[in-house]
Amino acid sequence: MSGGRLAVVGLGPGDAASRTAAADERLAAATDLVGYGPYLDLVAASDAIRHRSDNRQEEQRARLALDLAAAGRDVVVVSSGDPGVFAMATAVVETLHRSDGRYHDVDVSVVPGVTAASAAAARVGAPLGHDFCCLSLSDVLKPWPVVEARLEAVAAADLVVALYNPVSAHRPWQLGRALAILAAHRPATTPVVLGRDVGRAGETTTVTTLAAVDPGTVDMRTVVVVGSTTTRAFAGPAGRTWVYTPRRYPDATS
C-alpha cells in the first residue's frame, strides 16, 4: 500500500486565531485526527475521524498515527502549543527511530506552533526577552534529582525559567520545592507569571512574586514563568501589570 502522510501539528495556545495557516491547512486536509481528547476538542470544524486518547498514551498514539499514515491516510497528530516542546513530535520521531524502517514510505513532518511560554509571556509583555529556559517539572520520565540539579544550575546562572507540567495530583509538592530553589538565588520581589489556559475559555494570567506565589493555585494547565534578577514588573496602560526582562544585562564587575 502506498504511504500516506502524517503531520504533527501545533495548535498554539488554543484559540483558532493563534494557529498558523500551515496548521489550518493540514487540519483541513486531514482524514484522521489523533490526539489527547481536550486538544482534539480545540479543533472545531473538521470532518476527519477523531481518534481520542488519554494524556499518558503518547507511544500508542504515535504508533496509531504512523500506522494510519502507512495505510495511506492523511493524518494529523494534534498537539497544543509547539509540538516540539514537551509534546507529541518527540514521541512520533522516537517511534520512527525504533520502527526499523517500517514507516519508510510515510511523509512525516512537524508543523510548529506558538509554545505555551511565548503565549503566556505575550499576555504580560516580554518576560522571556533575555536568556531563558523551558523545564518540565514532571518526574514521570525523568528522575527528580535531575530536575533539582537543573533548577539549581539555571537559578545560579540567572536565566528566566518557564516551568511546564508544574504540578499533578501525584506530585503536589514539587512546584513549591522548585520555587524555593529559585528563591534562594533571586529577590523575593522577582516577578512570577502564571498563565492558565492562555488562549482558551476562562483563561487567566496572574502576575505575582516569588515571595507571594501560592503553589496551591497552580495546576497542570498552567505555565509558570519565573523572572531573573533583572526582570521588572510595573503598572502600565489599561491598568495592567506589565513584565519584561531587559535586553541589557548589567556588567558582572559593576
Add this chain to the structure above:
Amino acid sequence: MSGGRLAVVGLGPGDAASRTAAADERLAAATDLVGYGPYLDLVAASDAIRHRSDNRQEEQRARLALDLAAAGRDVVVVSSGDPGVFAMATAVVETLHRSDGRYHDVDVSVVPGVTAASAAAARVGAPLGHDFCCLSLSDVLKPWPVVEARLEAVAAADLVVALYNPVSAHRPWQLGRALAILAAHRPATTPVVLGRDVGRAGETTTVTTLAAVDPGTVDMRTVVVVGSTTTRAFAGPAGRTWVYTPRRYPDATS
C-alpha cells in the same frame, strides 16, 4: 488626542503560512508598519506606511511606534519569530516603563509567533523535546563572561541549547568558544542543527555534530541547536536525517 493602538507582532520564521491568524489580522488593519527593513519585506501585501530602520535601533523604533499610536494610528511593530524572544517586545515594554505614563492611552499588545528555535527544530524532528534553553551569544548588551558562565551552567546541567545571534562580523570567535564549552560536557557525536533562514527563500537546515560543526559556516541568520547527551540523530523517511531528544531521561544513579 485619543490613543491609537500598537501591536508587537511575531511573523514566525518568515513564510506567510507560518504566521498566525491574529498576526495577519493586525497586519491587515495597520496604518503603519515599523521594523527592521528585511522583516518589513516579509510582509508582502499591505497598504500601510512602512517605517524602516536599521537592526540596532530598537529603542528609537519602539519610541516611534508608541508616538504614532499615541497620535491615533494603528501601528504594528514587526518582529521575526516570536517578538518576546530576543526581539522587539522587550524594547517596546521597556520604553513604556520609562515613559512615565506618557503612553497611558495607547492600547498595547504582543501577538506571539513561532520562535526560530521551534521552526528550525521542526525541520529535523524534535531536538527541543526535553528541557532546553535559549541563549543569545551577543555581547552587545551583556558582558561575555556572563555568556560563558551561562554556557557552563547549562552544559553541566545537560540542557539542549538553542543559540540565537550566534555570530557577527564583530565577534566571529564567540560561537567556536561556546561550542568548545558545550563539547567539554558532551560527546563529539552530539547532534548539532544549523537552521538558516528557515521559512524564507534559500533556507537550509543542516544536521552535523559537535566534532564536525564548522563555526565559519554559521552567520547571524542562523539559529544553532546543540543537543544534550540524550539527543539522537538517525536516517529516516525521505532519506532525511532526523533528530530528537527523548522524553525519558536516564536515571542518574543507573
